[in-house]
Amino acid sequence: MRTNSSLAVLSLVTITLIATGAQCPPNDTVQATLDEPFQLAIGQSAEIQGESLTVTFENVSADSRCPVDVTCPWAGDATVVMTARLQQDDMVVETVFELHTNSGFETSYRFHDYVISLEELAPEPVSTHPIDPDAYVATLLVSLAPITPHVDVDEPFDLSIGAGALVGPEELRVTFAEVPDDSRCPTGMACVWEGDAVVRLDLVLMVGDTAVSGTVDLHTFDEFGSQAEFQGYLIELLDLQPYPGYDEPIDPTEYVATLQFSLQP
Secondary structure, X not given: OOOOOOEOXXXXXXXXXXXXXXXXXXXXXXXXXXXXOEEEEOOOEXXXXXXXEEEEEEEEEEEOOOOOOOOOOOOOOXXXXXXXXXXXXXXXXXXXXXXXXXXXXXXXXEEOOEEEEEEEEEOOOEOOEOOOHHHOEEEEEEEEOOOOOEEOOOOOEEEEOOOEEEEOOOOEEEEEEEEEEEOOOOEOOOOOOOOOEEEEEXXXXXXOOEEEEEEEEEXXXXXXXXXXXXXXXXXXXXXXXXXXXXXXOOOHHHOEEEEEEEEOO
């Protein structure tokens, strides 16, 4: 890809240091175990035993699932809003993310060394009975993510969606979070333009005693910004596979981004 000067929008969040033990767990907190499903009601949190991780079921922001007593052309989807909080020594890193019931969207999210997955959302909708927003119960699963590889600056590398890597001597943590949009022209079709796909990366870098986190969107279409800057690094999207086909929808779990990180002068 052309190394142009277009830079993606960067969102920085500085995580304030919090003394260990300074925050009390929520009143409505359950205990959960890695690799074992557990349930949360809205507003409820789970502490993962043996880990420094807490996950909270915030709300259901949308629910278009097909009612069980109706025949629909597709299954629909519900969006579950979650918060993950990780205690690291004397600081807390926190992020808000969405999980979906429809496997055509993101049903899992990688947060540092963990993968948080939505297994089920109850109750199922019925056409004659609107769901009380307080009645939702999410079944979730937290697992350890695959071992995070180390990569060097100025060396291209592939990153699967949901996977992470540590980059350079400062161990910048990068996670391929999602592809929020893919409008690339399918092979075998004549389009007025080549289209574009967006690769969203989550980034965390320790700067002294502070964890600086950010999110960048990189585009396959150069003029929209195939590069971004973050804390002295230049990040470039070189490729995104697979490429869409005319009658072959892409499985969202199969995306692989080719990236390269460089240190800025």
